[in-house]
Amino acid sequence: xxxxxxxxxxxxxxxxxxxxxxxxxxxxxxxxxxxxxxxxxxxxxxxxxxxxxxxxxxxxxxxxxxxxxxxxxxxxxxxxxxxxxxxxxxxxxxxxxxxxxxxxxxxxxxxxxxxxxxxxxxxxxxxxxxxxxxxxxxxxxxxxxxxxxxxxxxxxxxxxxxxxxxxxxxxxxxxxxxxxxxxxxxxxxxxxxxxxxxxxxxxxxxxxxxxxxxxxxxxxxxxxxxxxxxxxxxxxxxxxxxxxxxxxx
Numbered sequence: 401x402x403x404x405x406x407x408x409x410x411x412x413x414x415x416x417x418x419x420x421x422x423x424x425x426x427x428x429x430x431x432x433x434x435x436x437x438x439x440x441x442x443x444x445x446x447x448x449x450x451x452x453x454x455x456x457x458x459x460x461x462x463x464x465x466x467x468x469x470x471x472x473x474x475x476x477x478x479x480x481x482x483x484x485x486x487x488x489x490x491x492x493x494x495x496x497x498x499x500x501x502x503x504x505x506x507x508x509x510x511x512x513x514x515x516x517x518x519x520x521x522x523x524x525x526x527x528x529x530x531x532x533x534x535x536x537x538x539x540x541x542x543x544x545x546x547x548x549x550x551x552x553x554x555x556x557x558x559x560x561x562x563x564x565x566x567x568x569x570x571x572x573x574x575x576x577x578x579x580x581x582x583x584x585x586x587x588x589x590x591x592x593x594x595x596x597x598x599x600x601x602x603x604x605x606x607x608x609x610x611x612x613x614x615x616x617x618x619x620x621x622x623x624x625x626x627x628x629x630x631x632x633x634x635x636x637x638x639x640x641x642x643x644x645x646x647x648x649x
Contacts, residue, residue, distance in 0.1 A: 452521055468508055469509065471505050473500075477647055478539075479506060479538040483508045484545060485509040487510040487512065488519050491609070493624075494627070494631075540647060543594075543596040543607070544609070551613075553610045554607055555578075556568050557581045557589030557608065558590070559602060563641060566641045566645070574636065
């Protein structure tokens with residue numbers, strides 16, 4: 401009788417665990433479906449195009465409202481950069497800045513009071529002269545971008561398959577949601593014209609970080625003040641990948 405009760409108790413526990421697992425699976429599929437819809441919506445918005453198709457066009461109409469900041473680290477084989485920093489894709493600048501000191505960095509930042517999105521030049525057309533010349537001297541580069549989504553998620557693209565897998569692994573190990581964007585897909589970052597692939601080797605990683613994920617990095621997203629533990633965990637994951645691949649100064 402006692403053995404029967406124990407078996408029954410174990411059976412109930414297994415059933416409960418199975419129900420929890422199924423519930424999590426359903427919720428995960430629901431979130432993935434919603435995220436896919438958000439990405440498709442954002443894709444349609446981006447297809448409307450940018451006001452400017454080159455840096456030359458931009459400076460003809462925007463006399464100020466942007467800043468270019470770069471720090472070259474002697475001996476660094478890596479350039480970490482964002483062509484859409486500041487208020488263009490908020491939160492990307494702070495991620496790039498976390499790599500200053502050990503790696504070379506570059507930022508093109510929107511500083512306008514409003515309509516900073518007008519300063520967005522898509523990566524396959526981004527031709528700001530300093531970055532164009534700078535990136536050619538580096539064997540490897542990582543670009544930081546932001547995309548619109550309410551799901552805390554990172555889309556990992558670029559041309560280096562091994563490092564992309566390592567980035568996804570390390571981010572997931574630290575509790576973040578991440579996936580690789582397949583070559584040829586939107587936001588995959590594999591187009592040879594992408595400024596990130598204009599480095600000396602053509603080897604790159606591109607991170608597209610959702611709005612919700614970037615918001616979760618700061619106490620106040622509007623000012624990006626007060627970096628949370630999530631920010632430090634995220635950066636720690638990326639730096640672990642760089643150590644693994646020995647991309648150090």
